[in-house]
Amino acid sequence: MSAPDVLVVGAGPTGLTLALQTHEHGATVRVVDRRSEAFRRSRAMIVHSRTLECLRPLGVTAALLERADRSPRAQLHLGSRVVDVSLGEAAMRSTPYPHLTMVRQADVEEVLEDALLRRGVEVEWGVGLDALDVVGERPRATLTSAGGHELATPRYVVGCDGPASSVRNAAGIAWDGGAYRQEIVLADLELEADLMPDVLHVVAGRTGLLFLFALGEGATWRLLGTRPARDGDQPFGQPGEAVPVADVQALIDDAGLEAQVREMPWSAQVRLQHRVAREFRHGPLFLAGDAAHTHSPAAAQGMNTGIIDAVNLGWKLAYADHAGPALLDSYDHERRPAARQALALTHTVFFAEASTHPLPQLLRGRMLPLLAPLLPVMLRQPRAMAAVITLLSQPWVRYPGSALSVTDGFLARGPRPGDRLPDRVVTCAGRQTRLHDLTASPGVHLLLARDAECAELDRLGPRVTGHRIDSWPGTGITAVRPDGHVGFRSARSAGALTAWLELVGAT
Ligand SMILES: Cc1cc2nc3c(=O)[nH]c(=O)nc-3n(C[C@H](O)[C@H](O)[C@H](O)COP(=O)(O)OP(=O)(O)OC[C@H]3O[C@@H](n4cnc5c(N)ncnc54)[C@H](O)[C@@H]3O)c2cc1C
Structure with missing residues (x-):
């Protein structure tokens, strides 16, 4: 070879x-x-x-979404109260995927x-x-x-x-960082319990949150719980030794959930660490x-x-x-x-x-159940849910200080080099479309404002695709990298564009 x-x-x-x-x-x-x-x-x-x-x-x-639950629902168990949450109606803006995907x-x-x-x-x-x-x-x-x-x-x-x-x-x-003092318990199981099916159950116990995903492998439920780490030399982050049924039942009981383990075809402890190279x-x-x-x-x-x-x-x-x-x-x-x-x-x-630590224990064990009557109202605020789910999705990752983020001249509005390209509605070749539809193929994408002159357009190789955005007035040019971040923006000439395309090897 x-x-x-x-x-x-x-x-x-x-x-x-x-x-x-x-x-x-x-x-x-x-x-x-x-x-x-x-x-x-x-x-x-x-x-x-x-x-x-x-x-x-x-x-x-498309293949991923076919296998996914795009409108997941959760039930939060807070002491004796159960609060319904819809995670599929998060109403996140500026993305084709405004939902949590399980x-x-x-x-x-x-x-x-x-x-x-x-x-x-x-x-x-x-x-x-x-x-x-x-x-x-x-x-x-x-x-x-x-x-x-x-x-x-x-x-x-x-x-x-x-x-x-x-x-x-x-x-x-x-490899900087250290080990956690807690570890995860994973188990695929069948439960004797009065639980709504096909829903994620999150149980706030004093010792930690317990999750029951309706996504077990070879069983109805996948349990994820936390407990103090045991001694052992199994590799971090990987499913390790099986966990006895009695230990899994103890996690469920400690969380205050009324459920009995009926069958448990698989389980594992997972040691955890936090490290960065x-x-x-x-x-x-x-x-x-x-x-x-x-x-x-x-x-x-x-x-x-x-x-x-x-x-x-x-x-x-x-x-x-x-x-x-x-x-x-x-x-x-x-x-x-x-x-x-x-x-x-x-x-x-x-x-x-x-x-x-006593503070999160107090929050989970005492404060959350007290807040339970307010939670349905808070969680039904699409903006509040969207803010939380958006935070987890990392659209805040930007590369403004990168050598690949180049600005040519003064920019008034819009995404800066280094930002994620937002998914705005635009008009291109006489029809309405979205920016993420236009850029949904490999390579660099050039977005040319209505009157932008771009001598390079005729000389572009296969690594670059140009799009004329009729709904953007002016002469600006925006180059979008293959990972969906803006790399180059110019309000006028295309001279600096050639240098940027050379910088990223797209010529
Ligand atoms: C309980 C739990 C729940 C999680 N839930 C989430 C979640 O919901 N969302 C999320 O984003 N992340 C989640 N994670 C984290 C996620 O599982 C990992 O971050 C992810 O698996 C990392 O993928 P990876 O490809 O980098 O590494 P890995 O998945 O670890 O894959 C590494 C691969 O390298 C192979 N390999 C190792 N050494 C060699 C070698 N010398 N030669 C050849 N091959 C080798 C291994 O066989 C393995 O297939 C969770 C983790 C845990 C423990």
């Missing part, structure tokens, strides 16, 4: 997305995973709207793997990275499978190999997803952040040959601060959800 441009180590959601994004932007890619088969039990159950937006140009969102991680992985297969990229299961070094500028990776050892020499290696990343260890990158890039070696940052499950950030890392990095690896060094450097500059912010968010939510 000839050396691919990119070797992706790990075929979790991050590695699969990275392979797809890299391939769609023109590079050759190889994906290996030491697991012997694709299926594994899901951990993540929630995909946020920003993640769906990022995946849309890769043509996988879908199993196994489904996300299957949809991504299918998309790769349709493009002729087959994940190599049962192939592990055993050793890695860099000679000159070229990585040398030793891959081991049942067939023996093999030396691979790709241009770049991306470690999407989870929290215990072999790529990160081989690159000698520090000190570099996301070391020469031709990159880290993405849990290999670069690892979280508690609170606020559902891990898989979502990993997918966004992959969408940020994939096109850059594919365009790097035609670009200056700033393109690949920008990955660490953009994504490490974003990962730190996501980590801070999960840390705060996990403290409120699961900490045994």
Whole structure:
């Protein structure tokens, strides 16, 4: 096999997305995973709207949404009160996905793997990275499978190999942070209980929140609970030893839910940590997803952040040959601060959800039940719900200080370079459409105001698509990167556009 441009180590959601994004932007890619088969039990159950937006140009969102619950409902159990919440009517603005989306991680992985297969990229299961070094500028990776050892020499290696990343260890990158004093208990189970079916149940107990998702694998319910961490040396973030039924029943009883475990085909404890790699890039070696940052499950950030890392990095690896060094450097500059912010968010939510500190205990055990009569009114405020769900979705991630964010001249209104492109209604070629519809294909998109002159338009290569926006008066030009962030904006001339296209390798 000839050396691919990119070797992706790990075929979790991050590695699969990275392979797809890299391939769609023109590079050759190889994906290996030491697991012997694709299926594994899901951990993540929630995909946020920003993640769906990022995946849309890769043509996988429709398949994901087919498997998802797009109008999930929840019941909050607060002492003896039960409060109904509709999570599908969040009324988030400026996104094609204004709802919370519940879908199993196994489904996300299957949809991504299918998309790769349709493009002729087959994940190599049962192939592990055993050793890695860099000679000159070229990585040398030793891959081991049942067939023996093999030396691979790709241009770049991306470690999407989870929290215990072999790529990160081989690159000698520090892993800052620590372990949590709590751990997660996961269980697929049948319950003897008077619970509304097909609804997410959240039970606020004094010792933490208990979740019952109607998304069990081989059972009706998937339980997620928190308890003080036990001693053990199982890998962090991965489902470990099975948990006795009595322990799961104790979690349910402590939360105050009247339910008896009838059957429990599967369970696992999961040790948790909060860490961020000190570099996301070391020469031709990159880290993405849990290999670069690892979280508690609170606020559902891990898989979502990993997918966004992959969408940020994939096109850059594919365009790097035609670009200056700033393109690949920008990955660490953009994504490490974003990962730190996501980590801070999960840390705060996990403290409120699961900490045994007296303050969150008081809030969960005493204050929430007292607030219960007010909650239905508060939760029925679409704006309040939208604000919370939007916060979790990360549309606040911006790259204004990135070397790839270039402004030419004075800009009055609208998104700035580095911002996510909002999904506004515009008129293009005589018909009304939305910006995210126009930009829903791989590559760079140029949005030209009605009177903008753009000499480059005739010389654009296959990496750039131009759109004339009739409803935008003036002469402005906006360039949108393949990850949906504005890269360049000019109020007038197109001179600086050529330099920007060269900067990102899109010429
Ligand atoms: C209980 C729980 C609930 C969660 N819920 C959510 C949620 O709702 N939303 C959310 O966004 N996140 C959630 N997360 C986090 C999410 O599961 C992870 O962030 C996500 O799995 C990370 O994906 P990844 O592809 O980066 O890494 P992983 O999923 O860990 O995949 C890494 C892959 O690399 C492979 N690998 C490892 N080493 C090697 C090697 N040397 N050679 C070859 N292959 C290798 C592994 O076999 C594995 O397949 C949750 C986590 C937990 C524990």
